Amino acid sequence: MAALPLSADLIAEANARDSVALEEDYAALGRQLERRGIAIDAIKDRVASFSVAVPSWGAGRGGTRFAKFPIAGEPTNIHEKLEDCAVINQLSRVTPRVSPHFPWDKVSDYGALREEAADLGLGFDAVNSNTFQDQAGQAHSYSTGSLSSTDEATRAQAVEHNIECIEIGQKLGSRDLTVWVGDGTNFPGQQDLGRSLDRYLDAAADVYAALPDGWRILLEHKMFEPAFYSSVISDWGSSILAAQELGPKAKCLVDLGHHAPNTNIEQIVARLHRFGKLGGFHFNDSKYGDDDLDSGSINPHQLFLIFNELVEAELHPRDGFDPSYMIDQSHNVTDPIESMLSSAEAITSCYAKALLVDRAALHGAQTDNDTMMAFQALRRAYNVDVAPILAKARAEAGGAIDVLASYRESQYRARKAQERKAVGLGAGIV
Numbered sequence: 001m002a003a004l005p006l007s008a009d010l011i012a013e014a015n016a017r018d019s020v021a022l023e024e025d026y027a028a029l030g031r032q033l034e035r036r037g038i039a040i041d042a043i044k045d046r047v048a049s050f051s052v053a054v055p056s057w058g059a060g061r062g063g064t065r066f067a068k069f070p071i072a073g074e075p076t077n078i079h080e081k082l083e084d085c086a087v088i089n090q091l092s093r094v095t096p097r098v099s100p101h102f103p104w105d106k107v108s109d110y111g112a113l114r115e116e117a118a119d120l121g122l123g124f125d126a127v128n129s130n131t132f133q134d135q136a137g138q139a140h141s142y143s144t145g146s147l148s149s150t151d152e153a154t155r156a157q158a159v160e161h162n163i164e165c166i167e168i169g170q171k172l173g174s175r176d177l178t179v180w181v182g183d184g185t186n187f188p189g190q191q192d193l194g195r196s197l198d199r200y201l202d203a204a205a206d207v208y209a210a211l212p213d214g215w216r217i218l219l220e221h222k223m224f225e226p227a228f229y230s231s232v233i234s235d236w237g238s239s240i241l242a243a244q245e246l247g248p249k250a251k252c253l254v255d256l257g258h259h260a261p262n263t264n265i266e267q268i269v270a271r272l273h274r275f276g277k278l279g280g281f282h283f284n285d286s287k288y289g290d291d292d293l294d295s296g297s298i299n300p301h302q303l304f305l306i307f308n309e310l311v312e313a314e315l316h317p318r319d320g321f322d323p324s325y326m327i328d329q330s331h332n333v334t335d336p337i338e339s340m341l342s343s344a345e346a347i348t349s350c351y352a353k354a355l356l357v358d359r360a361a362l363h364g365a366q367t368d369n370d371t372m373m374a375f376q377a378l379r380r381a382y383n384v385d386v387a388p389i390l391a392k393a394r395a396e397a398g399g400a401i402d403v404l405a406s407y408r409e410s411q412y413r414a415r416k417a418q419e420r421k422a423v424g425l426g427a428g429i430v
């Protein structure tokens, strides 16, 4: 096995320094939870088995449509991205899978790429197709849309690309294809709203037919952008109707930034689960639109309420409930490794808090229509500082008690700045 990017000694030394305080905090929290009838070790074990994938494109600095400001030492290819993802997993121990994007992550030998990732302690999560931009030398432009284009040859090209992504995913050990299309319109009357969806469904059925056994197609909806008047798969309603029409291997993927402001996303989660169609998540946070800010940075309470529904779903699974959890963020002003470390902690923290909810008290209060006590069942769990549980789970798995401090001590980015070639300037949402 190749050497992992960070020295295990460095993590162990930092942990030795932090372990006395952690043990004190963990014991104190353990006594507090015990008074509520909760065994802290059982929660810690469930936290230890939680994982969330990181996106290959999240390893590089993102940008807006105005500008991108690269940092020294950021990755320029999938190999360097994998190395950075390995750093995140080495420290956090909750991100053992990478979600690749094609054609951005194309290589000539996917078997070798899979081995390279395995040597870094990583596997591959959902493969993401890209029919929202044109590539050099492409026969047909996606300027008219992709799976919903009025041009038959363009639709066929988009179908073919998605099937190629499935084939690559098979070589990488993936089992999900995530499909987000930018198809839509900017002007009333630009396209027929009904016929656009018909064309999308016909083309998506061709992709669906190519899914191997055990595979799923995850339909990712988004209200607007790049299309600003209408989008073909604009919301969870369009998504679930399309998934139901396509068949049992089609599920819906919820990107937290793809809704109208103030949308009750936790209710969408409950609805999709009710009909067995909740297939995955793209975690991020937003203030205005699809901001792709760090998970939990703006509205951690909403993230907790979403996990509250996910824990309910775990307890009452339907149709093999097995969502693919993934971070999908654009790191425009931070070191992407630090953002994903912080985000993985925020996401896991909300999962841990949701596990602390006294479900019997919650359901009892709901049945009795005791509104205040139902709310308090959630609030009591949300108010717990679960940091010692996460840190203990990480340390036991060989990760860092203080992920950001250990990362900074490692000087990893400064070393990569010496080794890697500089990234060019430019604009670009990733």
Ligand SMILES: [Mn+2]
Pocket (backbone or CB within 6 Å): 220, 255, 282, 328
């Ligand atoms: Mn997304």
